[in-house]
Amino acid sequence: MLLNTREHLSPRTPLFALPPVGLGTSKVETLTNYSSRLASQIGVPVGRLINGLILPCCNTGISTIKRGVKMGSAFHLANSFGSVASEWVSALENLTTVNCLDGLTFLPWRNVFEPRSGITSPIKRWCSHCFHEALQDHPVISEHLVWTLGGLQLCPIHLVPLESRCHKCGYKPYAQIHSKHLPGFCSRCMEWLGRPMPRAKVSSTDSSWKYHVWVARSCAQLLNNPELASISSSKRLQAMITTGIDYISNGNLTRFSCLLRRSKSIVGEWRQGHVIPGLEASLHISYVFQLPLESLFSGDTNAWNFSSIQELPFSVRGLDAGRKPPVRRNWAEIEKFLGEISDGKHRKISSFEEAAKTLSIDSGALRAQFPELARQVSGVCYKRRCARAVLKASQVEKAVLELAEIVAGKVLAQGHYPSRRRIQAEMLQQGFRTDRSHTSLIRRAQLRLYDSGKLDNLRQGNKAKSD
Numbered sequence: 001m002l003l004n005t006r007e008h009l010s011p012r013t014p015l016f017a018l019p020p021v022g023l024g025t026s027k028v029e030t031l032t033n034y035s036s037r038l039a040s041q042i043g044v045p046v047g048r049l050i051n052g053l054i055l056p057c058c059n060t061g062i063s064t065i066k067r068g069v070k071m072g073s074a075f076h077l078a079n080s081f082g083s084v085a086s087e088w089v090s091a092l093e094n095l096t097t098v099n100c101l102d103g104l105t106f107l108p109w110r111n112v113f114e115p116r117s118g119i120t121s122p123i124k125r126w127c128s129h130c131f132h133e134a135l136q137d138h139p140v141i142s143e144h145l146v147w148t149l150g151g152l153q154l155c156p157i158h159l160v161p162l163e164s165r166c167h168k169c170g171y172k173p174y175a176q177i178h179s180k181h182l183p184g185f186c187s188r189c190m191e192w193l194g195r196p197m198p199r200a201k202v203s204s205t206d207s208s209w210k211y212h213v214w215v216a217r218s219c220a221q222l223l224n225n226p227e228l229a230s231i232s233s234s235k236r237l238q239a240m241i242t243t244g245i246d247y248i249s250n251g252n253l254t255r256f257s258c259l260l261r262r263s264k265s266i267v268g269e270w271r272q273g274h275v276i277p278g279l280e281a282s283l284h285i286s287y288v289f290q291l292p293l294e295s296l297f298s299g300d301t302n303a304w305n306f307s308s309i310q311e312l313p314f315s316v317r318g319l320d321a322g323r324k325p326p327v328r329r330n331w332a333e334i335e336k337f338l339g340e341i342s343d344g345k346h347r348k349i350s351s352f353e354e355a356a357k358t359l360s361i362d363s364g365a366l367r368a369q370f371p372e373l374a375r376q377v378s379g380v381c382y383k384r385r386c387a388r389a390v391l392k393a394s395q396v397e398k399a400v401l402e403l404a405e406i407v408a409g410k411v412l413a414q415g416h417y418p419s420r421r422r423i424q425a426e427m428l429q430q431g432f433r434t435d436r437s438h439t440s441l442i443r444r445a446q447l448r449l450y451d452s453g454k455l456d457n458l459r460q461g462n463k464a465k466s467d
């Protein structure tokens with residue numbers, strides 16, 4: 001039986017002191033997952049717990065965030081490090097008398113990040129193998145905090161891509177909590193989301209894969225070392241960047257920013273401390289210089305002595321998304337191909353743009369590279385198009401003339417004079433609509449009929465009838 005929130009729950013009533021799962025490890029549950037478990041323990045829907053008890057205790061002056069939480073779109077903020085998370089934690093700590101709930105969020109790392117930067121993703125993601133193993137090993141199913149990190153693509157334990165869609169009904173939850181929220185189950189079809197790990201492990205030597213494995217392991221290490229959070233800060237991160245610029249490139253900002261594929265100005269802002277790198281930028285620094293993320297955040301400048309340089313893959317999301325790596329072109333081959341077109345070869349190509357498309361190169365870039373050849377190819381292609389147009393016009397003319405002759409003969413055979421209007425009407429019945437440009441062709445068909453003497457036969461026949 002469900003409890004009535006108004007009668008049985010009030011902010012003054014201490015709730016069940018539910019112990020959190022995985023505290024201090026990379027398997028720590030999210031605060032939203034904890035809220036959901038708490039609601040099921042006390043027998044109320046999670047929505048009632050949030051709207052009836054947690055939100056009234058939150059003093060966040062930003063009404064839009066409160067509204068976002070009520071709508072579900074800002075639930076992920078409860079797992080982050082901002083005001084929503086801190087007030088949610090204090091509300092739940094007061095209600096449950098459990099005093100370590102900030103460990104279910106990224107609040108311990110709040111000194112490292114820019115207050116307005118977002119590190120958690122609003123879209124819910126999970127690892128089905130983690131759910132499956134949790135069912136076998138633990139009595140409690142939980143959603144891991146690490147899965148909420150926006151930059152994370154792989155499960156740190158199984159190194160498989162995180163899922164965001166139910167494998168049965170295809171539902172993609174856009175909020176961390178739903179009214180029918182039950183950890184490990186689809187909130188639409190209630191299908192169990194856990195699945196055993198396939199025998200063939202997913203792995204790749206691709207640079208993008210290596211980067212995402214690094215990210216997954218770095219994020220997990222961060223949560224495995226919560227004590228490091230107390231000594232980590234954005235100031236220490238800034239000190240690490242300043243030391244790194246001196247260590248890696250002897251103070252040369254341009255070289256350092258090129259390695260990170262960032263603008264020189266933004267790296268300069270990091271060095272000055274005017275801008276704090278977000279989680280994604282920190283992960284890029286960590287990967288490119290092979291520095292542990294916790295060394296970066298805790299300001300362990302000795303770590304630079306063990307650093308090495310790793311190229312950042314182009315496919316890394318958020319930096320060069322959609323941008324293709326530069327293609328090395330064989331300009332000599334391309335010039336030869338264009339020269340052959342201007343000499344009359346490759347007759348199928350009818351424009352300079354088509355030639356560029358054949359070479360898979362932007363026509364503007366090709367024209368800029370070979371302006372004179374481009375002009376010659378354009379001229380040759382124009383003449384080709386003209387010749388094709390003339391040929392096509394003569395073919396059409398021949399076909400229309402033949403049709404007009406047949407039709408005129410048919411009209412004559414019916415005992416009528418093959419006038420232009422009669423021929424046009426008959427041609428229309430045959431599915432060909434004539435216009436003024438065809439008048440001369442119809443006239444030629446009439447003349448051919450006249451020359452053949454068939455018109456004289458008609459005249460004599462008509463005369464004999466009238467006599």
Ligand SMILES: [Zn+2]
Nearest residue numbers: 127130155158
């Ligand atoms: Zn997993």
Ligand SMILES: [Zn+2]
Nearest residue numbers: 166169186189
């Ligand atoms: Zn489903």
